[in-house]
Amino acid sequence: MNFLERLRPAVVNGLRELRANKIRSLLSMSGIILGVASLVAMVTVVQGMVGNFRQFVDAMGGIEKITVDKQPLPKEQEHLAELSEGITMRDVDRLRRTVPLVRNISPEARVGFEKLAFDGRETSTYVNGVTADYLPVAKRWVDPGQGRFISDLDVLNLNDVIVLGSAVVPDLFPANVDPVGQVVKVRGRRFTVIGILNNIEGSGMQIRSASSRGSGGSWRWRNSGVFIPVSTALTKFNGNDRLSGLGLRIADPDQLRDAVEQTERTLLAAHKGLRDFSITTNEQTLEDFRKTEVAFKLSLGGVAGISLFVGGIGIMNVMLASINERIREIGVRKAVGARGSDLFLQFLAEAAVVSVVGGFLGLLVSTGIVGVMNYILTQALPTGAVATLDWAIMAQGLAFSVVIGLIAGVYPALRAARLDPIEALRHE
Amino acid sequence: MTSLISIRGLRKTYRMGDENVHALAGVDLDFAAGEFVAILGPSGSGKSTLMHILGFMDTPSEGSIVFEGEEVARLGADRRAWYRSNRVGFVFQSFNLLPRLTVLENVALPLLYRERPEAEAAAAAARVALERVGMSHRLDHRPGQLSGGERQRVAIARAIVGSPAIIFADEPTGNLDVRNVDLVLDLLGSLIQEGITVVLVTHDLSVAERARRVITMRAGLVQEDRQR
Numbered sequence: 001m002n003f004l005e006r007l008r009p010a011v012v013n014g015l016r017e018l019r020a021n022k023i024r025s026l027l028s029m030s031g032i033i034l035g036v037a038s039l040v041a042m043v044t045v046v047q048g049m050v051g052n053f054r055q056f057v058d059a060m061g062g063i064e065k066i067t068v069d070k071q072p073l074p075k076e077q078e079h080l081a082e083l084s085e086g087i088t089m090r091d092v093d094r095l096r097r098t099v100p101l102v103r104n105i106s107p108e109a110r111v112g113f114e115k116l117a118f119d120g121r122e123t124s125t126y127v128n129g130v131t132a133d134y135l136p137v138a139k140r141w142v143d144p145g146q147g148r149f150i151s152d153l154d155v156l157n158l159n160d161v162i163v164l165g166s167a168v169v170p171d172l173f174p175a176n177v178d179p180v181g182q183v184v185k186v187r188g189r190r191f192t193v194i195g196i197l198n199n200i201e202g203s204g205m206q207i208r209s210a211s212s213r214g215s216g217g218s219w220r221w222r223n224s225g226v227f228i229p230v231s232t233a234l235t236k237f238n239g240n241d242r243l244s245g246l247g248l249r250i251a252d253p254d255q256l257r258d259a260v261e262q263t264e265r266t267l268l269a270a271h272k273g274l275r276d277f278s279i280t281t282n283e284q285t286l287e288d289f290r291k292t293e294v295a296f297k298l299s300l301g302g303v304a305g306i307s308l309f310v311g312g313i314g315i316m317n318v319m320l321a322s323i324n325e326r327i328r329e330i331g332v333r334k335a336v337g338a339r340g341s342d343l344f345l346q347f348l349a350e351a352a353v354v355s356v357v358g359g360f361l362g363l364l365v366s367t368g369i370v371g372v373m374n375y376i377l378t379q380a381l382p383t384g385a386v387a388t389l390d391w392a393i394m395a396q397g398l399a400f401s402v403v404i405g406l407i408a409g410v411y412p413a414l415r416a417a418r419l420d421p422i423e424a425l426r427h428e
Numbered sequence: 429m430t431s432l433i434s435i436r437g438l439r440k441t442y443r444m445g446d447e448n449v450h451a452l453a454g455v456d457l458d459f460a461a462g463e464f465v466a467i468l469g470p471s472g473s474g475k476s477t478l479m480h481i482l483g484f485m486d487t488p489s490e491g492s493i494v495f496e497g498e499e500v501a502r503l504g505a506d507r508r509a510w511y512r513s514n515r516v517g518f519v520f521q522s523f524n525l526l527p528r529l530t531v532l533e534n535v536a537l538p539l540l541y542r543e544r545p546e547a548e549a550a551a552a553a554a555r556v557a558l559e560r561v562g563m564s565h566r567l568d569h570r571p572g573q574l575s576g577g578e579r580q581r582v583a584i585a586r587a588i589v590g591s592p593a594i595i596f597a598d599e600p601t602g603n604l605d606v607r608n609v610d611l612v613l614d615l616l617g618s619l620i621q622e623g624i625t626v627v628l629v630t631h632d633l634s635v636a637e638r639a640r641r642v643i644t645m646r647a648g649l650v651q652e653d654r655q656r
Contacts, residue, residue, distance in 0.1 A: 005544070005545060006545075009540055009545070009547075016528055017528075020528055328524065329526055331524070332524045332525075332526060333526075333537070333541070334485075334509070334512075335483075335485065335512060335518050335524070336512065336513060336518070336537050336538035336541065336586065337509055337510070337512040337513020337514070337538050337541040337542070337590075338509065338513075338541045339505070339506050339509040339541070340505060340506075340509075341506075342509075342541055421485050422480050422485050422486060425520070425524065
């Protein structure tokens with residue numbers, strides 16, 4: 001007899017038993033339901049978080065970015081504070097000469113949170129002094145028709161030019177005014193707007209649109225801020241030559257460690273051994289996140305694994321109880337010609353049916369869990385992490401439950417198959 | 429009449445603790461096709477053991493059984509299952525219908541365990557069998573909705589659906605009222621006209637008297653074998 005021909009009545013039988021014992025079946029399925037739900041929800045949410053974080057890191061300049069920040073001297077060097085010159089444009093030249101792994105160096109001089117004014121309209125935002133290298137390091141650009149960015153010449157000539165973040169524009173200019181070429185005032189100085197930076201929106205639904213107003217746009221800060229030549233910022237606002245930091249972009253992410261080491265050595269040597277700077281990379285952030293991800297997966301996977309295990313035990317338990325109740329039925333089936341293998345298949349199919357139905361209910365529950373998690377995550381994370389259920393994960397969850405059901409069904413099914421028909425028929 | 433079953437020196441020994449119990453202690457019998465036989469005896473006489481062995485539910489410890497010309501005493505479980513679904517029918521005292529299945533499904537059940545089960549052919553055969561026992565009007569009922577006599581008629585339909593050579597009826601009237609006893613016994617008796625051998629297993633003499641041949645068993649042996 002063909003296997004499929006035997007399977008069909010077995011499955012029909014399984015469904016019939018399921019219908020006949022709804023409550024019991026539901027209880028026996030609860031473990032599988034929870035297991036599948038937590039498994040699918042866990043994988044989905046973690047994947048969503050990973051995806052979001054990748055994007056986040058990318059928006060932060062990616063893995064090829066090294067950030068050098070000024071920092072106070074450590075305790076043991078505090079008495080040498082007078083020797084510290086901080087990070088300066090001289091460091092930029094040194095690094096250019098001695099660290100070939102670094103492709104771009106973007107010096108940054110924060111001016112502060114300043115008021116911008118245009119024709120009676122005002123807005124406040126961060127003003128930063130940068131060079132042309134800011135664009136490749138920050139992975140930003142100026143869209144065609146939106147003017148240009150700060151050039152080397154602007155830096156050389158200490159020009160009073162300004163590039164605006166896209167979020168600043170609607171606050172400062174009426175819709176019918178082209179900002180490029182207009183003059184805005186910062187601390188009383190007149191700056192000519194030469195360009196507008198590209199708008200960061202994040203891709204697809206993963207990161208909410210930065211242009212969304214009010215409390216919503218978590219990426220708004222990336223689009224606010226304005227930029228002036230670093231030389232202008234240092235001489236006309238800050239009054240010293242100290243930079244707030246450097247952004248470095250390396251050519252090859254695989255050489256990140258070497259680049260960091262070379263940068264550190266060069267700076268230490270130039271700073272006479274004073275640790276008045278810190279070096280961070282997104283790799284560390286990424287690494288931290290990977291650890292969190294693993295921890296998440298392990299703990300949630302453990303929960304899912306345990307509930308699936310318990311689910312398996314639940315199914316086995318109910319199958320054994322069901323077989324005990326149906327010993328006579330087994331006897332009758334054998335008396336009319338069923339082989340051991342027929343009954344094995346019948347009860348295994350019953351277990352499989354229970355686990356498949358349980359698995360489907362679990363998937364249903366998981367969509368609910370993912371919805372709730374999404375709600376919580378969008379409230380909690382700056383990136384507004386959104387996880388989407390995908391078919392591959394759901395199929396895996398379902399396959400998992402079927403495997404559990406089959407494993408759990410083997411022993412009860414074997415018991416049914418091995419029952420002696422005479423004993424079974426005598427059973428009261 | 430040709431011999432359907434021929435048994436020689438049949439023994440069945442059980443181990444009960446330290447003792448050997450001889451349920452069958454050397455039985456020689458022949459059954460012809462289309463015979464109506466009663467096996468009579470008190471409990472423990474070995475009549476049930478004999479029925480189980482002849483019905484391919486059990487195997488003898490010793491002896492030979494020739495069924496339709498083939499030696500079948502030492503068959504494996506799957507082969508015995510084949511005989512149960514193809515050559516043998518059972519009718520039990522407590523009907524043993526499956527409560528969740530309809531009358532039609534219950535009767536079709538033996539056919540579904542055959543080599544090439546075909547649901548529609550099985551249902552058609554089940555309808556014919558139910559017609560034969562006068563239960564065509566209850567196809568979609570569950571056993572629980574039927575009276576005892578009706579249930580036993582359905583059970584008989586299930587026994588004959590696969591065109592068996594022999595039917596074993598184990599105290600088939602034990603749970604029935606007087607009116608239904610006659611009905612069921614008449615029905616069983618009428619099956620011999622179709623060439624089916626009917627074996628009534630009972631401890632009730634009045635039931636056994638309905639058969640043409642009465643085999644009396646005692647302590648694992650045939651005590652008497654008389655034709656009427």
